[in-house]
Amino acid sequence: MHTTVGIIGGGPSGLLLARLLHRAGIASVVLERRDRAYVEQRQRAGILEQSTVDVLRACGAGKRLDAEGLVHDGVELRFAGRGHRIDFPALTGGRRVTVYAQTEVVKDLIALQRMEGDPLLFEAEVHSVEGVDDDRPVIRYTHEGQERTLTCDYVVGCDGFHGVARTAVPAGAATTYERAHPYAWLGILAEAAPNYDELIYAHSDRGFALASMRSPEVSRLYLQVPNGTDPAAWSDERVWDELDHRLGRAIPLVRGPVTQKSVLPMRSSVTEPMRFGRLFLAGDAAHIVPPTGAKGLNLAAADVVVLARALAHRYATGSGELLDAYSDTCLRRVWRAEHFSYFMTTTLHTDPAQSPFETRLQLSQLERLATSPHAEAELAENYCGLPL
Structure with a gap:
């Protein structure tokens, strides 16, 4: 089987990328090693930034979010026996956050992918990614008891820190900065x-x-x-x-x-760069933040928005300029979020x-x-x- 973009991991970043690519007319295949029930019940983040909400709405995944999400205009800090409220809209020109669990985001994106998108394969165990420096990398995986291959123009690893995509990074090509x-x-x-x-x-x-x-x-x-x-x-x-x-x-x-x-x-991690030939890392495959700043899911969403735009530009114009800038573009935001998460963590713990x-x-x-x-x-x- 061949596709334009092979996506490893059917969590929120992989599913959102597939949705954005579908809207741009770019074919993809998502390979998720777990079954659908597990993915839809996996408890993770629950706070969506304004930009994440805007992206989900724009790609057609906002109906239930708007009906059931809880819009929050602030948070309360409690210390030394008292409380202080931070008013978000008053301080940001109207921006706010929405409480909507990652499980629900995933359910919405899976439903859209099943109804309108390209293949989404559950219980597809990826074993290796080969040829990331070639024009047509290969993903080897098992599905329905059969060994299979997926060739593609590009591979995106959305399968987390311990996922297979990271093992395809050439030795010595990446630096990982960590703090436990x-x-x-x-x-x-x-x-x-x-x-x-x-x-x-x-x-x-x-x-x-x-x-x-x-x-x-x-x-x-x-x-x-x-x-x-x-x-x-x-x-x-x-x-x-x-x-x-x-x-x-x-x-x-x-x-x-x-x-x-x-x-x-609680740990922090950033891998640089986030691109290796035709392999791109996104979300937890590239960076992890402690949850104090509510940044994990939102950073993953930002990564795939940047990548989807770059791929759309590549196929519309033939230029790889935005793909070449992917890592640097994402890492500027990643390090800002890492710093904010570190500040929140070390100030409150x-x-x-x-x-x-x-x-x-x-x-x-x-x-x-x-x-x-x-x-x-x-x-x-x-x-x-x-x-x-």
Whole structure:
């Protein structure tokens, strides 16, 4: 089988790229190693930047997003026993964010791909990518028990940090910059109606906490915990009690059945460049951010928007100028998002080796955010997302 663009990975970045290419009249095939049910239930991000929302609407994936997404005009920072709200539209010229789970984005894009797009193959295990320096690279994979090959003009790796696409990068051709943070997040999904209107980011003497949501009936909440924590060691009651303590609100959280509990490591990673011959990396295959800044899904979306535009330009004009600029264009945004995520993470979390002096520096920074319109605007602009 041959196609113009072979896409490895059927997560949000691979599916969005396929959708954008379809709208531009460029053929693609998406190969996803998991089954459809797994992909549609995989819990990840839930905050969409303004630009991500705009892209989903423009490519025809905005109907359910507009009907069910929760538009948020700000977040609350809690520290030193008080709260301060950051007003996004007032500080960004009207930009805001939308709470709409990655699972729902994926469901919408899969439905569109099945109805209007090119092939989307689930349970297609990619084994190798060959010939990325040639005119026609080859993807070797297994589907329905048969060994198969897909030749294409270009290959895009949207299959994450541990995916096969990264193994096709020539030895010595890439540099990966990494940082592992000395703590993790214990996250829960609960059938409990949030009794707060917007996300709450809390700094406390016992560590970070985040009150988020997935819908008006489902809460998504996080606690900073030591690396290596076993989620089974935290009873539901203990989680709720600790959240109430760290959030420090006058009104306790509404409690309900916990339906999911997991521990998420916190790390940062950037691989440069993001292009190797006819192989392009996008999303987690190229970069990872800690979730504090809500940037992972949004960075992935930005990558494939840049790539789709470059491919459309290539086939419309014959020029590879935008494809040649892909890595540099994306990395400028990636490093800005990495810095913002690092700032949010290190300002709000308590390092196990942190001194009282460093804690006072954190509180000083949070006080500046609560009193300086310039500092507020910087946070709001980065949180809502830089224009594409």
